[in-house]
Amino acid sequence: MLGGSKRQKLKHGKYEELENILLEWFQQARSLNYPINGGVITEKAMEIAARLNLTEFSGSTGWLDRFRSRHGIVYRQISGETESVNNDDIASWKNNVLPSLLRDYTPNDIYNADDFELFFKLMSDKSFVFKNETCHGGKLSKERLTVLVCTNSTGTHKLKLVVIGKRRSPHCFKNVRTFPCEYLAQSCAWMTGTLFMNWIQ
Structure with missing residues (x-):
């Protein structure tokens, strides 16, 4: 005890x-x-x-x-917008503030980046089964990578994918000298502010 x-x-x-x-x-x-x-x-x-x-x-x-x-903190899917989002404020910002921010840039020089989680070992949550069969699944894998994608607003410049894993040198990288993407390591495989700023610079 x-x-x-x-x-x-x-x-x-x-x-x-x-x-x-x-x-x-x-x-x-x-x-x-x-x-x-x-x-x-x-x-x-x-x-x-x-x-x-x-x-x-x-x-x-x-x-x-x-x-x-x-x-008691859990990780959940964000379910839409809440009432705290004021559509009038959004419209005002887009019409009055955004144009002044973009004025000195051409569409080729305006970029958008976003990241997503890739659960690369996760099986489908749906399956064909017999009509009278109870559909049970196995244990869900939580192994994942984070992937960052970025392109300019015209789509003429697509940057290399950035893939973030937990280990700096995974065993599967042995004898691999070139990658089609940029690989970064972070203990939880998350994109952090520090990683993002280093990538930007």
């Missing part, structure tokens, strides 16, 4: 002050409907750890899983 101090440690985690600050930031960000993935949480945690001089904090996948479990 666990003693009281041990239970308290499991409940609050080793980095209680860091997690309290992080949780407050998370609540504020979600109140504004900002989308937050694991990479964003980890990067913010590392930033807070640096401020608190927690040099041993690594922001590992295990820590992230425990932090989410302690605070």
Whole structure:
């Protein structure tokens, strides 16, 4: 049986002050409907750890899983726009602000980038079955990569895909010298602000 101090440690985690600050930031960000993935949480945690001089904090996948479990944070599909989005404000920004931002750029010089998760071992969630058969699936694989795509507004310049994995040198890269894409490594295979800024530069 666990003693009281041990239970308290499991409940609050080793980095209680860091997690309290992080949780407050998370609540504020979600109140504004900002989308937050694991990479964003980890990067913010590392930033807070640096401020608190927690040099041993690594922001590992295990820590992230425990932090989410302690605070009831789950990863869900964003379901459409909320009432906080004001269509009049959007129209006003597009008509009055956006043109001034684009004035000095040609369409060839305006780029759009977006990333998505690739669950490369995930089986289909649908299957042909016999009419009277109960359709059960196996355990779902969570192995994934993050892929960033980018092109200019005319489609005349499509940048190389950026693929983000967990390991810097996976075994499958052995004896492979050239890639059709740019490969980056991050402990949770997320696109972070730091990775994005390094890629931009």
